[in-house]
Amino acid sequence: MIQRLDFAPLDGITRSVFRRVWFRHFGGADRIFVPFFSPTHHHIVTPRDLREITREGAKDLPLVPQVMSRLAPDFLWAAEVLEDLGYREINLNLGCPSGTVTAKGKGSGFLSRPEELDAFFDQVFSSVRLPVSVKTRLGYQTPEEFPRLLEIFNRYPIACLTIHARVRPEKYKGPLHLDVFEAALRESKNPVCYNGDLQTVVGVRAFETRFPAAEAVMIGRGGVADPALFRKLQGGPPASREELQSFTQELYREYQAFYGQVGTAAQRMREVWFYLIHLFEDTERLNRPMRRFRTPGEYEAAEAAIFRELVLREDAQGVLA
Numbered sequence: 001m002i003q004r005l006d007f008a009p010l011d012g013i014t015r016s017v018f019r020r021v022w023f024r025h026f027g028g029a030d031r032i033f034v035p036f037f038s039p040t041h042h043h044i045v046t047p048r049d050l051r052e053i054t055r056e057g058a059k060d061l062p063l064v065p066q067v068m069s070r071l072a073p074d075f076l077w078a079a080e081v082l083e084d085l086g087y088r089e090i091n092l093n094l095g096c097p098s099g100t101v102t103a104k105g106k107g108s109g110f111l112s113r114p115e116e117l118d119a120f121f122d123q124v125f126s127s128v129r130l131p132v133s134v135k136t137r138l139g140y141q142t143p144e145e146f147p148r149l150l151e152i153f154n155r156y157p158i159a160c161l162t163i164h165a166r167v168r169p170e171k172y173k174g175p176l177h178l179d180v181f182e183a184a185l186r187e188s189k190n191p192v193c194y195n196g197d198l199q200t201v202v203g204v205r206a207f208e209t210r211f212p213a214a215e216a217v218m219i220g221r222g223g224v225a226d227p228a229l230f231r232k233l234q235g236g237p238p239a240s241r242e243e244l245q246s247f248t249q250e251l252y253r254e255y256q257a258f259y260g261q262v263g264t265a266a267q268r269m270r271e272v273w274f275y276l277i278h279l280f281e282d283t284e285r286l287n288r289p290m291r292r293f294r295t296p297g298e299y300e301a302a303e304a305a306i307f308r309e310l311v312l313r314e315d316a317q318g319v320l321a
């Protein structure tokens with residue numbers, strides 16, 4: 001049975017400000033993953049990186065930082081930095097499908113180099129002090145690559161293997177390879193967490209019934225579309241309109257304080273609304289101004305109209321369309 005709910009890392013969305021405000025208003029996730037941090041061989045933490053991985057002002061949040069690297073010395077250096085900051089686990093990104101990342105053999109690009117991956121794990125696990133978990137896809141090109149990859153994963157004490165049940169060209173759309181996930185769950189020697197397309201309580205319960213051996217689920221877009229989803233999964237109430245409005249208003253204020261620019265804050269809010277709009281009915285007319293606004297004033301008007309005029313749904317719908 002599912003023992004843990006993880007909030008997936010969503011680069012550009014679930015960054016420090018979002019995590020803090022979301023946790024204060026809703027919470028319900030057992031762990032929140034920090035979008036990837038990509039160490040360079042210079043071994044310098046840039047102010048921008050530090051802003052994201054610092055635990056200042058977020059010590060009560062159950063954060064798991066994620067590192068993207070294919071070089072063991074860089075990964076081990078990052079693990080030390082993160083340990084010094086007080087983290088208790090570190091996650092390796094083997095899932096990112098972006099071309100600029102995979103061209104460097106990182107993210108899901110690392111899955112196309114199984115021998116190198118094996119050597120990387122060998123080096124990492126022989127000296128790392130923190131538990132290391134892994135977030136992976138089923139393969140670089142096809143799911144047929146997965147048995148070979150699992151053979152490698154099974155040789156190392158991975159704290160948890162989170163599987164996004166797609167391959168790289170599929171990005172985050174289209175049918176999931178649940179049959180391959182089922183085999184992975186059966187054959188993995190390490191605990192397995194499932195990731196992909198979960199967006200409602202009913203959906204998570206159905207998943208749990210079909211895959212009782214999965215230890216955890218990780219949810220990303222569904223948790224932004226319905227900020228109360230994790231709380232509902234823990235038996236709590238859905239989001240009320242007032243609660244959502246107070247959440248978005250505080251988020252907007254905190255983005256302004258963080259960036260020092262109202263325009264950037266409004267842009268960030270557009271990205272949140274890209275998902276959040278799916279918690280409302282008949283959005284066609286009012287989603288347009290939200291997608292297209294040019295000034296902070298237009299953004300504020302678009303949001304006010306949504307809260308004033310649209311009916312709130314029980315569950316988000318169409319998030320993954």
Ligand SMILES: Cc1cc2nc3c(=O)[nH]c(=O)nc-3n(C[C@H](O)[C@H](O)[C@H](O)COP(=O)(O)O)c2cc1C
Binds near residue numbers: 036095164196
């Ligand atoms: C905008 C965006 C940013 C993402 N950033 C990351 C990231 O930094 N690290 C990572 O491992 N996955 C990242 N992902 C993948 C998500 O963590 C997750 O695997 C994906 O959204 C599928 O889960 P979902 O269907 O529950 O959303 C990102 C996905 C999206 C859409």
